[in-house]
Amino acid sequence: MHLVADRLEKKFGAITAVADVSFTAVPGQVLGLLGPNGAGKSTTISMLAGLTKPDSGCVTIDGVTLGTGADPTKRHLGLVTQEIALLEELPARMNLEFFGGLYGLRGRPLASRIASVLELTSLADRAGDPPSQFSGGMRRRLNIACALLHEPQILLLDEPTVGVDPQSRNAIFDTIEVLAGEGRALVYTTHYMEEVERLCDRIVIIDHGKVLADDSLAGLLASTAVSNKLTLKYDLPPDGVALTEIAQLAGVTQIDLAGTELSVSAADLGTAAPRVLERLAARGFSCQELTSRRANLEDVFLSLTGRTLRDT
Amino acid sequence: MSHTVAAFRALVRKDIAIFLRDRRALIVSVLTPIVVAAFFGFLFGGTGSGGNAISRLPVGITDLDNSALSKAVVDSLKHDASLETQLVSEERAQQLVRAGKLRAAIVFPGGFEAQATGALLDAGSQHPEVKLLYDPSQSMVQPVVAGLLTQHVMQRISRPNFTGNARAAPFTLDRIAVATGPRYNGYAHSFAGMSIQFVLFMGIDAGVALLLMRQEGMWRRLRAAPLSRAVLLGSRVVSTTIIAMFILTVVYLAACLIFGVRISGSVPGFIMVACSFALLAATTGLMIASVGRTVAATRGVAIFAVLLLVMLGGAWVPAFLFPEWLQHVTEFVPTRWAVDGLDAMTWRGLPLQAALAPTAVLLGFSALFALIAIWRFNWEDG
């Protein structure tokens, strides 16, 4: 099923939480909604899940406009909330029974769904324990499991890995990949670019409630003015003449000297790097340490907003 | 439709499972009312509870003698500032005392004057037997009325020809407790009052829990399911009502088995009053959840409000000890109707009809509270 967000807008009093958000989530793909704190990710998810009515714009599922309250279209959606929403003192199994019951599941079908989501999230051996006795990662996994019981074709995950150890994080990623592989459409919000790079087929970058970019990772890297970076360390930093020469080399887009560290940006490091090293060596500057880094989402975000994801 | 029913059941079962899960809280929630009620019942059921300033006691008088002396005594009683007298037939007196409209009634027998004056001259002669019908719920009323009666008779009878001072009263008093119940139990009232107080506390807890649910994101999660407001709030009312009835059942079981409280009136009437009160507690909680903001402030205000309500409802000190104006004012307090309704069906031993008004009032207040809750409930955030 296709989920379309069409020019969504939402204000809370004077605060515009979501100003203009549009995108389409398609079956079998994970769409990453990447943005810093307060970007409007959760508010967007609220509108996608039919919790909040947009001030303008609409959400459609296979062309049907999504309403709030008892709208049956909501059955196609599964929501994994940012705040863990579990019955802390009741056993995991009872949590699952409850959330399945909310969607009208009962008896044998419910039992078999519970068994399969427990297996998917590797919680089968802890089904009898209450989440209050779980680790952070296990609670996150159960939080996800609770959204899967009614087999939603569209899954909305709002920062599902917050406070999770690396092992559980990988388990969650595996689960998400399985779900996408089954042909579901997934919307995944996060402010970790590594997660988006690893998981998402399509990336929507939002900031201040607006979509800044909507593309695949490769597309984003190609379309934005970001480049790969070569970092060189010298005992004696290159002089002005050498720097001018390097800046004028073909393929070099930018250079920066910070103390003894020189960084050189280039679209194609393969051809630019040897020329840079050669020219510096000819000028008598011998390099002590050398690293190279491919451009990443962080650079994309920086180039789009002038800020890094981290320091917002 | 069946999906909605299944969802409704899941929501109700969840609330009840959470309530039953916490064994310690569960025990506290039924044990506290029992312990406190036992204490109050012990206090008020004991003998030494006179000395309170009370409002004018409504007392019925039946004069079967119609003699100069009996008329004079009746007249004298009429002018007593602590009594509000009313001349009635003996049969009517009995009815009124039983219905709680009169605190007591005095019946002067035929031949009262003749026998009383005879007894004055010769202590060994036959004493007239004056009946004192009294409402056994109020242990202090009976001695007060008996004392006043003796005082007025002595005053009147001594005027023409009485010489000595320290003579015994020239009549005997036949004290008759009038209640249809098999016997008065001092615990009955305190159990009504305390179960009401603590069930209301539970209602507040349920409301505060809903407030917490909204803060912690569970409410958001629930609203993601295709469920109407009616299902989400209605299930909450139903589960809280069921829990309230559970507490009432356990507390009254203890009252009956351990403290000898009897439902001397109508059992269906008792169930009606109890159920409608349980509903009231649930809607009170819902209203709190809809108007409250922070958990701490809401809990504080709600507890204060409940204490005020139960105090004015006569759960601590029976309402008949209130000054008269306060007795009237508190007719606008729902808990007053709950206490009176439970009292009527237990020790007062009144028939089903006496449960109708309290039930109707409690249901009316429940509807009002539910409407306020729906009106004020903020669906947007949280």
Ligand SMILES: Nc1ncnc2c1ncn2[C@@H]1O[C@H](COP(=O)(O)OP(=O)(O)OP(=O)(O)O)[C@@H](O)[C@H]1O
């Ligand atoms: N119920 C609300 N009332 C008022 N303002 C709100 C409400 N919900 C969100 N906001 C505001 O809207 C903006 C977007 O919030 P939102 O929760 O959608 O951001 P987010 O991208 O999910 O952030 P985070 O990464 O911290 O979860 C913020 O400025 C927030 O303060």
Ligand SMILES: [Mg+2]
């Ligand atoms: Mg958020």
